[in-house]
Amino acid sequence: MEPEQATPRAVPAHELRIVGGNAALDLCNSRSGPHDGGTDIDSLTEAVHIVPWAVHAGVISAGEADELGRGGASSSDADATDLDALVRLREQAHAVFAALAAGADPDPEAMDELRRAETDAAGRARQVRVEDHYEYSWPASSRAVVRDRVAHAAAELLRDGPLSRVKQCAGCSFLFLDESKNGSRRWCSMEDCGREAKMRLYVERRRARSAA
Ligand SMILES: [Zn+2]
Numbered sequence: 001m002e003p004e005q006a007t008p009r010a011v012p013a014h015e016l017r018i019v020g021g022n023a024a025l026d027l028c029n030s031r032s033g034p035h036d037g038g039t040d041i042d043s044l045t046e047a048v049h050i051v052p053w054a055v056h057a058g059v060i061s062a063g064e065a066d067e068l069g070r071g072g073a074s075s076s077d078a079d080a081t082d083l084d085a086l087v088r089l090r091e092q093a094h095a096v097f098a099a100l101a102a103g104a105d106p107d108p109e110a111m112d113e114l115r116r117a118e119t120d121a122a123g124r125a126r127q128v129r130v131e132d133h134y135e136y137s138w139p140a141s142s143r144a145v146v147r148d149r150v151a152h153a154a155a156e157l158l159r160d161g162p163l164s165r166v167k168q169c170a171g172c173s174f175l176f177l178d179e180s181k182n183g184s185r186r187w188c189s190m191e192d193c194g195r196e197a198k199m200r201l202y203v204e205r206r207r208a209r210s211a212a
Helices: 023-028 047-056 062-070 076-101 108-124 145-160 190-211
Strands: 126-130 133-137 166-168 175-177
Touching: 023 076, 023 145, 023 175, 047 062, 047 076, 047 145, 076 108, 076 145, 076 166, 076 175, 108 145
Parallel strands: none
Antiparallel strands: 126 133, 166 175
16 A cells, blocks of 8 residues: 555644745745645635735735635535645746746746746736736636635746746745845745754854864
């Protein structure tokens, strides 16, 4: 018998650290685990988790969340489809951006799926005049608003970069956009993983010195 995969711990969205710097990377980080595979935590295991996650990650506003809630015509089938589509988008985005963070070429199939997700999103978009140009906009009345905005964020990052700044935290494996001046950040955030890593290094050095 195959060893059973441990069920990931469901972590409420509001406990998630939002450090990706891009909605698509934050979606990837809604599930995480050690570098060597497996999943420790997952904040998107049920359809009812989608809206709280999206608000917490800044994909939709609290007001838009109310509007989505009032959208009414929700059925458990439609909910399951929404969750499946978002989780699928997360898998593809993770495959692509984790590869890019490792300096590798992403899987062409995952790239294709991300492109298709954006094409679907564009089909549902409205065009809104912003100063001197038009931008896509997704109304909160659309059931697909969360995944459409995330798919667009992923596509924009792929098209415009900076892909050399997409990194995977050396501590917690989260994906993030390195916005430091010299692009040398190794940790998602200095307060969390960075401090821990420095502390570990300090303890190791002390131990090495006292052993010498
Ligand atoms: Zn980290």
